[in-house]
Amino acid sequence: MSLVYLPLTIGFYLLAQQLQKRINTPLLNPVLVTLLALVALLLFAGIEYEAYNRFSGILTDLLKPAVVALGVPLYQQLHSIKRELPQILLTVFVSVIVAVASTTAVALVLGASTEIAASLSPKSVTTPIAVLISEQVNGQPSITAIAVIVTGLVGSVIGVPWLKAMKITDPKAQGIAMGTACHALGTARIVEEGATQGAYSALSLVLSAIFSALVCPVVVPLISALF
Structure with a gap:
């Protein structure tokens, strides 16, 4: 069997x-x-x-080479990405701060423990990095892994329809939104819409993971102290 x-x-x-x-x-x-x-x-x-x-x-x-393969559309869009890199960095950085702070705050307001709130804070980061971040902020890696999977699945299902409903039609904006909000699963979905979306999503996925590793250990304790 x-x-x-x-x-x-x-x-x-x-x-x-x-x-x-x-x-x-x-x-x-x-x-x-x-x-x-x-x-x-x-x-x-x-x-x-x-x-x-x-x-x-x-x-x-096989997820590892699949993620590496996302570098192909990224390379194809490299000329425009270089030109817009400062704006992309700022957008993703602010998005990560908002995502981490709002997730932690909402969890605490709804009655979750500090540990659970910390576990949920890196939910928009790809699983291996999210688990490491969770350990840094005294969360439960197993809960974090579940949260990451749910976030990716929800994003891959409703992300594109939601962007279209909000009249967000620019391919670059769509890619950044999906890569930042719902990591690899979101990227795998948005790449079906076009190479530009895939390239910007792949870049945002990586930047989101880096920024989350820097932001979570600072923002999570701060939000926890406020609540």
């Missing part, structure tokens, strides 16, 4: 892709549909996640 975990996961994803093509709605995001199908299968069949991951973990490892 264990040998079918990997092809089964790939099969679920391919079927989910076909389903989205037939029923054109962002709610049927292939990643989300595949995740829900796998969770249902593991629960129904009583399969331990550790056993499943042991034979399908190669897919997680």
Whole structure:
């Protein structure tokens, strides 16, 4: 049974892709549909996640070259990115401060403990870095990992429709918004809209991770002290 975990996961994803093509709605995001199908299968069949991951973990490892591959559209847009780099840096930096501060504040206002609030603060950063940031601010890395996954899934499902509803049509603005707000999953979604969006999203993803590592240890304790 264990040998079918990997092809089964790939099969679920391919079927989910076909389903989205037939029923054109962002709610049927292939990643989300595949995740829900796998969770249902593991629960129904009583399969331990550790056993499943042991034979399908190669897919997680493939995320590393996939992220590196995002450098291709980034390189193609390098001439315009160089010209606009100061504005991009400022935009992403301010966005990270707002995201970290608002997430921490809202969590505390809703009654979450300081530890939970700290765990949620780096939710818009790619998982490996978010977990390290969580440890820095005395959060729970396991909670952070879940928050990152949920943020990415929600962003990949509703991000593009929301941008269009808000009349944000500039490809560069769309890319920066998705990369900063919902990391790799958001970038994987917005690159489907065009190479420009993909390039700016990939750059923002990296900058967001760097700035979050600098901002969280300062902003999270400050917001926690205020509440």
